[in-house]
Amino acid sequence: MKVGFIGLGIMGKPMSINLINSGYELVVLKRDNEATSALEKLGAVVAESPKAVAEIADVVITMLPDSPEVKDVVLGVKGIIKSGKSGLSVIDMSSISPIISREIFGELEKVGMDILDAPVSGGEPKAIDGTLSVMVGGKEEVYKKYYDLIKAMAGSVVRVGETGAGNIAKLCNQIIVALNISAVSEALILAQKAGVSPELVYNAIRGGLAGSTVLDAKAPLIMDRKFSPGFRISLHIKDLKNVLETSHTLGIPLPLSASVMEMMQAINADGLANEDHCSLVKYYEKITNVVVGH
Amino acid sequence: MKVGFIGLGIMGKPMSINLINSGYELVVLKRDNEATSALEKLGAVVAESPKAVAEIADVVITMLPDSPEVKDVVLGVKGIIKSGKSGLSVIDMSSISPIISREIFGELEKVGMDILDAPVSGGEPKAIDGTLSVMVGGKEEVYKKYYDLIKAMAGSVVRVGETGAGNIAKLCNQIIVALNISAVSEALILAQKAGVSPELVYNAIRGGLAGSTVLDAKAPLIMDRKFSPGFRISLHIKDLKNVLETSHTLGIPLPLSASVMEMMQAINADGLANEDHCSLVKYYEKITNVVVGH
Numbered sequence: 001m002k003v004g005f006i007g008l009g010i011m012g013k014p015m016s017i018n019l020i021n022s023g024y025e026l027v028v029l030k031r032d033n034e035a036t037s038a039l040e041k042l043g044a045v046v047a048e049s050p051k052a053v054a055e056i057a058d059v060v061i062t063m064l065p066d067s068p069e070v071k072d073v074v075l076g077v078k079g080i081i082k083s084g085k086s087g088l089s090v091i092d093m094s095s096i097s098p099i100i101s102r103e104i105f106g107e108l109e110k111v112g113m114d115i116l117d118a119p120v121s122g123g124e125p126k127a128i129d130g131t132l133s134v135m136v137g138g139k140e141e142v143y144k145k146y147y148d149l150i151k152a153m154a155g156s157v158v159r160v161g162e163t164g165a166g167n168i169a170k171l172c173n174q175i176i177v178a179l180n181i182s183a184v185s186e187a188l189i190l191a192q193k194a195g196v197s198p199e200l201v202y203n204a205i206r207g208g209l210a211g212s213t214v215l216d217a218k219a220p221l222i223m224d225r226k227f228s229p230g231f232r233i234s235l236h237i238k239d240l241k242n243v244l245e246t247s248h249t250l251g252i253p254l255p256l257s258a259s260v261m262e263m264m265q266a267i268n269a270d271g272l273a274n275e276d277h278c279s280l281v282k283y284y285e286k287i288t289n290v291v292v293g294h
Numbered sequence: 295m296k297v298g299f300i301g302l303g304i305m306g307k308p309m310s311i312n313l314i315n316s317g318y319e320l321v322v323l324k325r326d327n328e329a330t331s332a333l334e335k336l337g338a339v340v341a342e343s344p345k346a347v348a349e350i351a352d353v354v355i356t357m358l359p360d361s362p363e364v365k366d367v368v369l370g371v372k373g374i375i376k377s378g379k380s381g382l383s384v385i386d387m388s389s390i391s392p393i394i395s396r397e398i399f400g401e402l403e404k405v406g407m408d409i410l411d412a413p414v415s416g417g418e419p420k421a422i423d424g425t426l427s428v429m430v431g432g433k434e435e436v437y438k439k440y441y442d443l444i445k446a447m448a449g450s451v452v453r454v455g456e457t458g459a460g461n462i463a464k465l466c467n468q469i470i471v472a473l474n475i476s477a478v479s480e481a482l483i484l485a486q487k488a489g490v491s492p493e494l495v496y497n498a499i500r501g502g503l504a505g506s507t508v509l510d511a512k513a514p515l516i517m518d519r520k521f522s523p524g525f526r527i528s529l530h531i532k533d534l535k536n537v538l539e540t541s542h543t544l545g546i547p548l549p550l551s552a553s554v555m556e557m558m559q560a561i562n563a564d565g566l567a568n569e570d571h572c573s574l575v576k577y578y579e580k581i582t583n584v585v586v587g588h
Contacts, residue, residue, distance in 0.1 A: 098488065121499075121502045121503065121504075122502065133498070133499075133501065133502050135495075135498045135499070137490075156501065158494070158497060158498040159494075160490060160491065160494040160495055160498050161489075161490045161491060161494060164488070164490075165488075165490040165494075168484065168485055168488045168490045168495065169485070169490065169494075169495045169498045169499060171484060172481035172482070172484055172485050172495050172499060172504075173481075173498075173499040173502060173503070173504045174504075175477060175480050175481045175484065176474075176477040176478065176480075176481050176499070176504035176506070176509065177503050177504050178477075179473055179474070179476060179477030179480065179550075180470075180473070180474055180477055180504070180506060182473060182550050183469060183470040183472075183473035183474055183477070183550070184470065186469050186470075186473065186548045186550060186551050187466035187467075187469045187470050188466070189546065189548070190462065190465060190466055190469065190537070190540070190541055190544075190546075190548065191462055191463070191466050193541075193544045193546050194392065194458070194459075194462045194540070194544060195455075196431075196454060196455045196458075196459040196462045196463065197454065197455060200452070200453075200454040200455060200459075200463070201429075201454055201462070201463045201466050203452060204427070204429045204452040204454050204463045204467075205415075205427075205429070205463060205466060205467040205470070207427065207450065208415045208416065208427050208467060208507070209415065209467070209471050209507050209508060209511065210466075210467045210468075210470035210471050210474070210507070210508075211506065211507040212470070212474060212505065212506030212507065212508070212509075213502070213503050213504070213505040213506065214503060214504075214506070215470065215506075217503065243484070246484070246488070247484055247487075250484075250487045250488060252483065252484075252487050252581075252582040252583075252584065253581055253582065254480045254483070254484065255553065255581075256473075256476050256477070256480060256550055256553060256554075257480050259549065259550060259553065260550075287546075287547055287549075288546040288547065289546075290546065
């Protein structure tokens with residue numbers, strides 16, 4: 001199977017290498033960068049445009065920063081859709097707005113193409129290990145057809161519904177992660193200000209109902225003042241933008257997600273957008289004049 | 295060792311029975327209720343007032359609803375302090391304001407008495423099983439002296455600092471639990487409104503960074519529409535009152551804890567204060583006209 005892969009970034013590069021290692025023939029977009037050269041050396045064919053990638057490939061995977069880039073690569077003047085290949089499928093593994101996923105699907109459907117939205121969680125380490133978690137939206141038969149292809153990059157692959165559902169699940173994930181980081185921050189700030197060791201509090205409560213993956217992953221980093229990413233504030237801002245655009249398009253309020261978005265904007269205003277999302281604690285530290293430590 | 299036990303409620307009754315089963319002699323307060331009769335039948339001595347309990351006992355455990363009740367039982371006109379027994383220790387296992395814990399300690403210290411604040415988490419089932427988690431504040435030597443006594447009711451006992459630290463840890467726990475329930479609610483509401491199965495989303499994200507004890511404990515209850523407690527909204531309101539009184543006394547803002555407090559007030563205004571705290575989702579359901587289901 002010839003697989004087009006567009007978007008050889010921090011995530012896309014190791015994901016595409018895992019596909020080559022699993023025996024897939026790859027077609028990548030011509031770009032003057034290290035990742036493209038590396039893939040070419042591993043045997044990938046290089047094509048001039050997304051349209052050209054689609055003309056060679058049986059299926060095209062996209063792994064891009066946000067909705068506008070995906071829209072351009074799929075629907076743009078040199079986009080995948082211009083290949084006119086009825087029956088072609090696009091697997092968009094970017095984390096984008098589910099509304100845009102549905103919009104793109106509508107356009108592709110008109111020319112007989114399919115789309116799966118298949119955003120991932122797990123970050124660079126799991127992209128390298130091939131153990132990403134993938135949440136898939138789209139037709140069941142398309143999902144089944146490409147399950148093995150996706151599984152070659154993933155530890156778990158779950159179909160959650162029709163087109164857009166994968167990105168809805170990803171946004172739900174990002175809502176919970178953002179709010180759980182706020183929860184941990186408010187708790188650690190209170191302990192610190194009250195003169196009680198945040199570390200002892202963490203140890204006392206982590207085994208109970210307050211326990212979470214965020215608590216175990218982020219509380220030690222916060223207390224150690226380790227804010228290198230991980231998952232950047234800038235990316236979580238992008239996800240919360242998509243959360244709020246989606247919820248507002250659907251006509252519902254999500255008040256705490258909106259509050260955390262504003263807090264992350266404050267972190268961004270302080271020039272810390274490239275730090276890990278647990279830098280959210282610095283918003284609290286600024287408004288309380290407290291610094292969380294050991 | 296003669297152990298006074300004041301507060302034979304839903305939690306206190308099984309806790310005191312576990313002490314009797316571990317061989318401690320109990321002294322309880324005279325009350326015309328089933329719990330007191332039950333303890334008397336099991337061999338507990340009954341005394342007329344907190345002062346009288348303290349006169350008979352070597353150490354007095356209190357397990358009461360909130361700060362005013364503890365203050366009255368310890369410092370009131372017929373309170374424990376009136377026994378005048380220098381060297382007596384009070385172990386307050388109620389969840390109260392850490393500021394009041396410190397205030398009570400100050401008064402007891404003047405007459406040579408000690409206090410441990412030792413709030414618990416785990417609820418009635420763990421009180422019955424004797425597997426509560428106990429967070430202890432107070433002097434290390436007092437903690438060591440009564441460790442075995444507390445352990446007879448608990449699965450884990452952790453000293454987190456000086457007087458008040460136990461209640462600070464408990465409030466940190468309750469902040470995280472409240473905000474994590476909000477996080478789960480906002481995510482499930484978004485999925486439901488977007489027409490994506492909350493259950494499939496839950497299954498897709500629970501193993502990743504969004505995973506939490508609250509997610510696993512409460513998302514299924516919310517989807518099944520099971521809101522019987524568990525831990526009541528009214529009790530979480532009490533804890534958030536103590537959170538905000540403490541943070542405001544310390545002079546710091548905790549904006550999301552304050553927001554969730556207001557949401558729980560709305561649940562209370564709807565007459566649902568006796569439902570489980572995951573009824574918080576009903577606040578979101580009301581403001582979005584969405585009902586989370588399967």
